[in-house]
Amino acid sequence: xxxxxxxxxxxxxxxxxxxxxxxxxxxxxxxxxxxxxxxxxxxxxxxxxxxxxxxxxxxxxxxxxxxxxxxxxxxxx
Amino acid sequence: xxxxxxxxxxxxxxxxxxxxxxxxxxxxxxxxxxxxxxxxxxxxxxxxxxxxxxxxxxxxxxxxxxxxxxxxxxxxxxxxxxxxxxxxxxxxxxxxxxxxxxxxxxxxxxxxxxxxxxxxxxxxxxxxxxxxxxxxxxxxxxxxxxxxxxxxxxxxxxxxxxxxxxxxxxxxxxxxxxxxxxxxxxxxxxxxxxxxxxxxxxxxxxxxxxxxxxxxxxxxxxxxxxxxxxxxxxxxxxxxxxxxxxxxxxxxxxxxxxxxxxxxxxxxxxxxxxxxxxxxxxxxxxxxxxxxxxxxxxxxxxxxxxxxxxxxxxxxxxxxxxxxxxxxxxxxxxxxxxxxxxxxxxxxxxxxxxxxxxxxxxxxxxxx
Numbered sequence: 062x063x064x065x066x067x068x069x070x071x072x073x074x075x076x077x078x079x080x081x082x083x084x085x086x087x088x089x090x091x092x093x094x095x096x097x098x099x100x101x102x103x104x105x106x107x108x109x110x111x112x113x114x115x116x117x118x119x120x121x122x123x124x125x126x127x128x129x130x131x132x133x134x135x136x137x138x
Numbered sequence: 139x140x141x142x143x144x145x146x147x148x149x150x151x152x153x154x155x156x157x158x159x160x161x162x163x164x165x166x167x168x169x170x171x172x173x174x175x176x177x178x179x180x181x182x183x184x185x186x187x188x189x190x191x192x193x194x195x196x197x198x199x200x201x202x203x204x205x206x207x208x209x210x211x212x213x214x215x216x217x218x219x220x221x222x223x224x225x226x227x228x229x230x231x232x233x234x235x236x237x238x239x240x241x242x243x244x245x246x247x248x249x250x251x252x253x254x255x256x257x258x259x260x261x262x263x264x265x266x267x268x269x270x271x272x273x274x275x276x277x278x279x280x281x282x283x284x285x286x287x288x289x290x291x292x293x294x295x296x297x298x299x300x301x302x303x304x305x306x307x308x309x310x311x312x313x314x315x316x317x318x319x320x321x322x323x324x325x326x327x328x329x330x331x332x333x334x335x336x337x338x339x340x341x342x343x344x345x346x347x348x349x350x351x352x353x354x355x356x357x358x359x360x361x362x363x364x365x366x367x368x369x370x371x372x373x374x375x376x377x378x379x380x381x382x383x384x385x386x387x388x389x390x391x392x393x394x395x396x397x398x399x400x401x402x403x404x405x406x407x408x409x410x411x412x413x414x415x416x417x418x419x420x421x422x423x424x425x426x427x428x429x430x431x432x433x434x435x436x437x438x439x440x441x442x443x444x445x446x447x448x449x450x451x452x453x454x455x456x457x458x459x460x461x462x463x464x465x466x467x468x469x470x471x472x473x474x475x476x477x478x479x480x481x482x483x484x485x486x487x488x489x490x491x492x493x494x495x496x497x498x499x500x501x502x503x504x505x506x
């Protein structure tokens with residue numbers, strides 16, 4: 062099972078690109094812990110997750126080919 | 139409001155779905171723009187040019203040279219003057235037929251509800267989280283549409299909050315970001331940098347969303363957030379839904395709003411006063427003195443590199459995770475704009491209350 066992860070804002074700097082692919086992530090909580098394990102700096106960051114372009118507020122089960130967007134808040138104006 | 143000099147708007151009146159009816163709606167509308175900076179400038183220009191009948195401008199700041207690459211309402215002659223006043227003057231020259239009201243004041247929870255209640259729609263062009271949460275909450279309580287916009291380096295976000303969709307569902311900023319980030323976690327334009335065209339695009343989009351909402355045309359970003367990347371030209375839209383738990387910390391009514399402390403809510407602790415801020419001259423003298431240890435708390439890769447004195451690099455994100463060993467008694471911290479260095483010093487002070495901490499006021503930007 063492959064899940065596309067889209068990254069925005071400072072997350073792209075930490076990960077080094079704006080799109081990665083993760084395997085064996087059954088749900089969005091697993092995406093968060095997988096990212097935190099690979100990139101410890103992400104643990105401290107506040108972000109919101111969207112699955113297939115819809116925001117989620119609780120853990121969501123993922124199926125093959127889904128896209129998960131990881132969005133931090135922006136402050137600049 | 140009577141439309142004066144209708145010929146000015148002839149090209150937009152010509153649009154079939156907009157027409158004279160749309161122009162009249164703009165003339166009747168009252169729009170408040172919060173922040174006359176990178177986002178506010180282009181938004182204000184297009185709103186004024188389009189004939190919004192009443193345009194309010196809130197900004198307490200003055201024009202600086204480093205604003206001019208993106209804050210396109212201002213010229214070198216305006217440096218040192220209040221942005222709200224300069225913007226009002228410039229916009230009056232552009233369109234003297236509309237009512238432009240400058241508010242050169244600091245928006246707070248004591249004046250926000252009264253000011254916002256005089257308007258039909260608010261554009262958020264602010265540059266900090268306490269203001270964003272405060273403006274959002276005021277708009278929710280007063281039931282006023284909010285067109286959101288925010289930037290991070292080469293990316294921007296925009297969306298329409300507090301407007302019911304066809305099913306009667308509304309969302310606001312707290313549904314997207316219920317918890318504010320820690321102070322210093324998300325960098326503003328002064329710290330992280332921004333290319334001038336990006337606020338130009340996002341601010342213009344915000345004006346466009348306001349015009350579409352008021353005239354009742356097109357498909358405004360109701361319950362949606364658009365993220366635009368100025369480097370790749372990719373845009374990504376996300377459908378937003380309400381999150382009931384997100385509102386546990388929001389004020390229940392206007393009375394509660396008056397008692398909110400938005401800086402505290404956003405994790406901005408009042409400084410203890412124990413960290414002494416140094417101006418550039420004082421910093422340069424002390425940085426060369428061997429009795430002081432100098433630390434750059436910016437994240438890896440931030441530029442410009444400091445020159446002319448010895449220093450070590452310990453990013454704020456590292457300090458938050460792990461308090462470093464500090465052997466010297468006098469420590470000077472610096473960052474890009476002087477915000478993160480104070481935060482870092484306050485954190486270190488908790489572990490090392492006996493040491494002296496200093497911060498470069500205004501950051502490395504003031505050193506040149």
